[in-house]
Amino acid sequence: MSAPPFFDITARDAAARAGRIHTRNGVIETPAFAPVATFGAVRGVAPEELGAVGAQILLANTYHLHERPGEALIEAQGGLHGFTGWRGPWLTDSGGFQVTSMADRLVIDEDGVTFTSPLDGVRRQLTPERAIAVQEALGADIAMALDECRPADASGEAGDSASLRVRAAMERTLRWAERCRAARRCDTSALFGIVQGGVSEPLRRDSARATAELGFDGYAHGGLGLGEDPERRCGLLAAANAELPDALPRYLMGIGPPAEILDAVAAGVDLFDCVIPTRHGRHGVLFTSRGLLKLRNARFRDDGGPPDPDCDCATCARHSRAYLHHLLRVNEALGARLASVHNLRFTLGLLEEARRAIAAGRFDAFRRGVR
Amino acid sequence: MSAPPFFDITARDAAARAGRIHTRNGVIETPAFAPVATFGAVRGVAPEELGAVGAQILLANTYHLHERPGEALIEAQGGLHGFTGWRGPWLTDSGGFQVTSMADRLVIDEDGVTFTSPLDGVRRQLTPERAIAVQEALGADIAMALDECRPADASGEAGDSASLRVRAAMERTLRWAERCRAARRCDTSALFGIVQGGVSEPLRRDSARATAELGFDGYAHGGLGLGEDPERRCGLLAAANAELPDALPRYLMGIGPPAEILDAVAAGVDLFDCVIPTRHGRHGVLFTSRGLLKLRNARFRDDGGPPDPDCDCATCARHSRAYLHHLLRVNEALGARLASVHNLRFTLGLLEEARRAIAAGRFDAFRRGVR
DSSP: OOOOOSEEEEEEETTEEEEEEEETTEEEEESEEEEBOTTSSOTTOOHHHHHHTTOOOEEEOHHHHHHTTOHHHHHHTTHHHHHHSOOSOEEEOOSHHHHHHHOEEEEEOSSOEEEEOTTTOOEEEEOHHHHHHHHHHHTOSEEEOOOOOOOTTOOOOTTSHHHHHHHHHHHHHHHHHHHHHHHOOOSSSEEEEEEOOTTOHHHHHHHHHHHHHHOOSEEEEOSOSSSOOHHHHHHHHHHHHTTSOTTSOEEETTOOOHHHHHHHHHTTOOEEEESHHHHHHHTTEEOOTTSOEETTSGGGTTOOSOSOTTOOSHHHHHOOHHHHHHHHHTTOHHHHHHHHHHHHHHHHHHHHHHHHHHHTTOHHHHHHHHO | OOOOOSEEEEEEETTEEEEEEEETTEEEEESEEEEBOTTSSOTTOOHHHHHHTTOOOEEEOHHHHHHTTOHHHHHHTTHHHHHHSOOSOEEEOOSHHHHHHHOEEEEEOSSOEEEEOTTTOOEEEEOHHHHHHHHHHHTOSEEEOOOOOOOTTOOOOTTSHHHHHHHHHHHHHHHHHHHHHHHOOOSSSEEEEEEOOTTOHHHHHHHHHHHHHHOOSEEEEOSOSSSOOHHHHHHHHHHHHTTSOTTSOEEETTOOOHHHHHHHHHTTOOEEEESHHHHHHHTTEEOOTTSOEETTSGGGTTOOSOSOTTOOSHHHHHOOHHHHHHHHHTTOHHHHHHHHHHHHHHHHHHHHHHHHHHHTTOHHHHHHHHO
């Protein structure tokens, strides 16, 4: 019996696909959502709870873990799997986006990103080679190539100077992607290339084609979810996907609102991550089958019903809106935790339903029903 | 078959006792420890985890819940049991100690305690009758009479003015205890009287004798753990216990360090509560079979061993000192939660062992081994 391929597609419904990503630490049924465990823990939620809500893979932030506690320590403690107790697959970002958004005195040149750490004030450099070395030390099942995100002010319309900067960043991302491929030292991590190109369809198409020519285990859509219109985003995803190998997984980074996830699935995306289920949870905002519920609102003060009557999570089985409202109002940590568990279950359950709908050939009807 | 008594003693070992408190929501094997759920939740810990670590009864703070969300709301949501999801027994304090330590512009007179709420600036009054009404609305299985704590600066040495104030507070506590008895409207809560008298043995003996004469379902030792020498405290407990009915439970309020709990058990105390397992947990201080472990300390940075190798809790089964050190250092909420779960299990396990040791007639040897 030969080893299974990294990805196999089990069902299609128009451009949407259902499939399986095979890693040495487990299989991920796609389309899939990776909860974010920035520092190696999903805020306030334990590994066994993540299993209970249906998580299959977690995302850790390479830059945060590089700063604290450092990848060498995590490697010595058995990688992310041994260190954190989450034994399933781990996805890591490259650290590039986090450095760009968090660090001071940023200089981006051909070599890499040089920055001053906000933690200790020390000047450091993140290169493509370093990004791969750190992710391999963390024990990532899926690692990401280092990319240069488009400048946040760039519209990407042809001919203006912002557009030139977006093109330059996209082209540098390609050169860095090639260096990342060459820097791989272990064959236990899959490596994904990243499509850039701002909000320009031609640029993103060029980026996808050239990244695919380099050859990766999967492909991510980067630099999106930064304020662009969600409808325009669907066009950008579809245009790039048309240039990517059909047989390999596609990952949309950092997008979490339910309707936006489903639209991207319809455009052929297989994998997602986002902080929104836990961030919304901490703020008392719940995803439910009837829309967003802002549980800190006074009208939930004496509402004895479950947060979401259609949800099968531990929070909805055991606790009322009134209790969560109270816990959130008095800033009791259990409130954020219970709300986060529900939001994770809602998001992961949504993707379970999406997989079933794709297999049954009724994904479009399902997607329209969620609006 | 007749109903069981409120308390039955199943074993004795010198002055230590093992027994059972029977409430309508469950039996509490004593000596027992009640984790503190100030606002109706043990900080960051869910009801099912409390069951898993062996909790039998929780303590809620009446004053906090009176302010937010209010006892009327909790009563309408099925009392603390229905509102919080902890279906086992609930113990409530009277609110007196919390008001005294938290509120502004405090005036204590024969009627009760008048204060300005730090929450909304409104002037309120807590009387013995009100303390009972609030606790009954909360659905307490064990309620406490309103007491006047000794002034914090009072040494209680005979003859000085502080001593006179301590005696006056003790005597007022007796009059309030009588009013609390008369104010009971439901027979589903047990009511405990509170022994006061500062650190004066004669005063505490007088207080115990007079409180016992009034007649309660159990008796608490109040106003201790406020800086007095633990050895002196044992003398005070023994002196008061000698005046209390042997057949009824005795509760030492607010004391949590393991050795101090066991010393009080040796003096005949049956019930405890304290915030220390969760407060220490949030600060990364763990009780272990080898003494206190300050997990934020740099020496635990790469310690892959379990927090306490002799512990059977979920935290010790699944996570390392290095992981907890990291989570605590980056202020990740899961760290406080995992440490709190361990400290609760340690404390509750200690009392399980104490019960077994009393039943086997080897409590003194057990107690000496814990030092």
